[in-house]
Amino acid sequence: MARLTMREAISQALWEEMERDSSVFILGEEVGVWGGTYAVTKGFYDHFGAGRVKDTPISESAIVGAAIGAAMTGLRPVAELMTINFAFSAMDHIVNQAAKLHYMFGGQFVLPLVIRTVSGGGRQLGATHSQTPDVVFAHFPGLKVVAPGTPEDAKGLLKAAIRSNDPIMFIEHATMYQVRGEVPEEDYSIPIGVSKIQRQGKDVTIVSYSKGLELSMKAAEELARDGVEAEVIDLRTLRPLDMGPVIESFKKTNRAVIVEEGWKSFGVGAEVSTRIYEDAFDYVDAPIKRVAQKEVPLPYNRNLEQMALPQVPDILAAVKEVLNG
Amino acid sequence: MGLSNEILLDMYWTMLLARRTDERAWVLHRQGKIAFHISGIGQEAAQVGAAFALQRGQDWISPYYRDLALMLAVGLTPLEFMLSVMGKKGEPSSGARQMPSHWGLRRANVLSHSAPVATQTLHASGLGLAIKLKGDKHVVLTTIGEGSTSQGEWYEAVNWAAIHKLPVIFMVENNSYAISVPQDKQMAVPSAADKACGLGLPGISVDGTDIVAVYSAMQIAVERARSGEGATVIEARAYRLTPHSSDDDDRAYRSREEVETYKKSDPIPLTQRLLLSKKIATQAQLDEMEKRAQTEIEQAVADATAAPYPSPEEALHPVYAEEVTHA
Ligand SMILES: Cc1ncc(C[n+]2csc(CCOP(=O)(O)OP(=O)(O)O)c2C)c(N)n1
Ligand SMILES: [Mg+2]
Numbered sequence: 001m002a003r004l005t006m007r008e009a010i011s012q013a014l015w016e017e018m019e020r021d022s023s024v025f026i027l028g029e030e031v032g033v034w035g036g037t038y039a040v041t042k043g044f045y046d047h048f049g050a051g052r053v054k055d056t057p058i059s060e061s062a063i064v065g066a067a068i069g070a071a072m073t074g075l076r077p078v079a080e081l082m083t084i085n086f087a088f089s090a091m092d093h094i095v096n097q098a099a100k101l102h103y104m105f106g107g108q109f110v111l112p113l114v115i116r117t118v119s120g121g122g123r124q125l126g127a128t129h130s131q132t133p134d135v136v137f138a139h140f141p142g143l144k145v146v147a148p149g150t151p152e153d154a155k156g157l158l159k160a161a162i163r164s165n166d167p168i169m170f171i172e173h174a175t176m177y178q179v180r181g182e183v184p185e186e187d188y189s190i191p192i193g194v195s196k197i198q199r200q201g202k203d204v205t206i207v208s209y210s211k212g213l214e215l216s217m218k219a220a221e222e223l224a225r226d227g228v229e230a231e232v233i234d235l236r237t238l239r240p241l242d243m244g245p246v247i248e249s250f251k252k253t254n255r256a257v258i259v260e261e262g263w264k265s266f267g268v269g270a271e272v273s274t275r276i277y278e279d280a281f282d283y284v285d286a287p288i289k290r291v292a293q294k295e296v297p298l299p300y301n302r303n304l305e306q307m308a309l310p311q312v313p314d315i316l317a318a319v320k321e322v323l324n325g
Numbered sequence: 326m327g328l329s330n331e332i333l334l335d336m337y338w339t340m341l342l343a344r345r346t347d348e349r350a351w352v353l354h355r356q357g358k359i360a361f362h363i364s365g366i367g368q369e370a371a372q373v374g375a376a377f378a379l380q381r382g383q384d385w386i387s388p389y390y391r392d393l394a395l396m397l398a399v400g401l402t403p404l405e406f407m408l409s410v411m412g413k414k415g416e417p418s419s420g421a422r423q424m425p426s427h428w429g430l431r432r433a434n435v436l437s438h439s440a441p442v443a444t445q446t447l448h449a450s451g452l453g454l455a456i457k458l459k460g461d462k463h464v465v466l467t468t469i470g471e472g473s474t475s476q477g478e479w480y481e482a483v484n485w486a487a488i489h490k491l492p493v494i495f496m497v498e499n500n501s502y503a504i505s506v507p508q509d510k511q512m513a514v515p516s517a518a519d520k521a522c523g524l525g526l527p528g529i530s531v532d533g534t535d536i537v538a539v540y541s542a543m544q545i546a547v548e549r550a551r552s553g554e555g556a557t558v559i560e561a562r563a564y565r566l567t568p569h570s571s572d573d574d575d576r577a578y579r580s581r582e583e584v585e586t587y588k589k590s591d592p593i594p595l596t597q598r599l600l601l602s603k604k605i606a607t608q609a610q611l612d613e614m615e616k617r618a619q620t621e622i623e624q625a626v627a628d629a630t631a632a633p634y635p636s637p638e639e640a641l642h643p644v645y646a647e648e649v650t651h652a
Binding site: 029030033034035055057058059061062085086088089124125126127128129294295296297299300301302303304305306307308 | 360361412413419421422423424425427439440441442443472473475476477478503504505506510511512577578634635636637638639640641642644
């Protein structure tokens with residue numbers, strides 16, 4: 001095992017896949033000479049050359065649209081969108097094209113496309129630069145949506161994504177690139193669509209992913225000091241959604257809190273809690289609680305932004321409520 | 326051309342005030358007092374030249390993030406700018422909800438723009454359409470970086486304005502870079518103004534460090550727009566003398582020698598030389614203006630520093646114009 005940052009883990013996955021398979025190439029704004037907005041592709045341009053590390057004009061629809069065209073010839077593009085906010089400029093290609101081409105061509109073409117992008121607030125970048133709209137993409141059949149919460153998962157899931165023949169939104173979190181964790185030294189990949197228990201517990205189930213996982217793990221530590229053992233489940237992939245470990249855990253704890261950074265309305269919490277009610281209704285001891293962002297565009301000023309984002313104390317309060325419920 | 330000495334001095338004053346305000350923001354960032362700054366240094370002549378050709382306060386503006394000098398020209402104050410970079414209460418664009426340099430000033434007919442680049446150009450065409458529908462005589466100025474003209478939105482907006490002869494001036498502030506990416510990786514034409522030809526409207530390229538040249542080109546475009554002849558693309562060529570933003574280190578992609586070379590065409594000393602050589606101002610007058618700018622900015626920084634932050638609850642509104650309860 002090596003202790004790597006999220007940035008290093010993602011970068012390694014890309015590098016190793018590009019070494020392994022010459023059909024993998026990167027395209028996006030500032031990915032080449034600059035090394036990527038979050039420095040993930042630093043050194044790639046010099047090593048792999050301008051042909052496989054393509055700086056594109058500023059046009060997200062061109063990046064995704066062109067990547068789709070290239071993918072249909074059998075290449076494996078990894079398209080980078082500087083932030084997920086700019087994915088909205090490429091929305092037609094993501095949801096009307098990428099998500100549906102395999103189906104609409106009756107399977108004649110596969111689409112081995114990865115769209116790497118960055119979600120999340122907390123860096124004072126304002127309302128159109130800080131969104132966490134991950135669920136929007138998870139709404140569409142035909143896309144896979146991966147959003148890792150640890151370096152180990154980021155590396156293994158990105159490798160699986162690049163090797164997959166389906167279009168994948170690979171969503172990283174803007175404030176997690178420096179997060180460190182153990183990463184296996186050997187070549188490995190992690191199957192897409194498998195949730196994971198990140199912390200064992202018996203009193204309450206906390207379900208989350210990405211940044212929400214970081215907050216949930218902190219909350220679980222604080223709860224442990226008060227003698228409450230939370231089981232923390234990381235969804236890792238929003239579509240396909242693996243409810244197995246969640247249901248299993250819930251049958252043991254009978255109580256759940258779902259944590260996401262995005263807005264609550266129509267969100268991950270809505271989906272996961274409904275599925276719990278559908279599949280484990282007899283085990284419910286208290287109404288399930290959701291922790292999410294306030295229903296406002298994310299403001300710039302730090303106090304305002306922090307007020308709008310979900311925080312550890314919000315999780316603790318929700319857990320308290322479900323335990324007393 | 327109609328540029329009196331008095332107006333030229335006023336233009337220079339606006340450029341100078343913008344430059345010193347901008348430089349002060351970089352210092353505040355280095356001191357850890359503000360979170361973010363994006364700079365217009367090197368583009369002041371283009372912006373002020375453009376603003377002064379408008380009926381300021383009447384004509385509409387749909388600007389982009391480097392337009393500090395343009396904003397000061399239409400009445401934003403250094404204090405208001407400092408409030409916005411500090412994220413303070415009373416910040417005029419949004420009460421510190423919007424990022425700094427994303428403007429929005431209703432009293433001066435200036436639209437706010439969003440972080441995704443090029444969206445403001447479509448709004449400009451919409452403003453032009455509305456002006457035509459209402460039979461007003463106003464015109465619209467929208468600005469953008471050269472790299473952002475790669476977006477479909479820019480072509481779509483210009484195409485529409487060209488077809489319907491909308492009263493819009495599409496100014497491209499070509500500062501040679503889009504973050505690290507040089508112009509030749511954004512477009513195959515030598516000038517962003519060349520793009521106009523394929524869309525059926527005039528495209529003019531001017532030296533964006535020459536305030537008189539920019540003003541003259543703008544005058545022609547404004548006249549066209551106001552008389553119903555339609556839209557114009559103007560490219561103002563300049564050079565981004567600073568890193569892209571306070572998050573960028575430009576040493577990774579351009580040499581110090583290159584930046585030094587372009588400092589020779591810094592619009593501030595260029596305009597000073599113009600004023601001196603034409604005897605529009607004396608060195609003593611310029612020195613006095615310099616002092617006045619410093620005093621005004623120091624006062625602005627002091628007042629903004631003393632101003633309160635918004636209270637956290639202010640994050641919760643105004644999401645809608647109407648009362649909406651949404652748990
Ligand atoms: C849709 C979208 N894609 C990417 C970005 C990130 N971005 C911000 S500024 C910028 C470069 C813009 O360059 P240019 O248009 O030349 O303007 P300049 O900053 O040089 O004035 C980029 C890529 C963005 N804000 N919006
Ligand atoms: Mg530029």
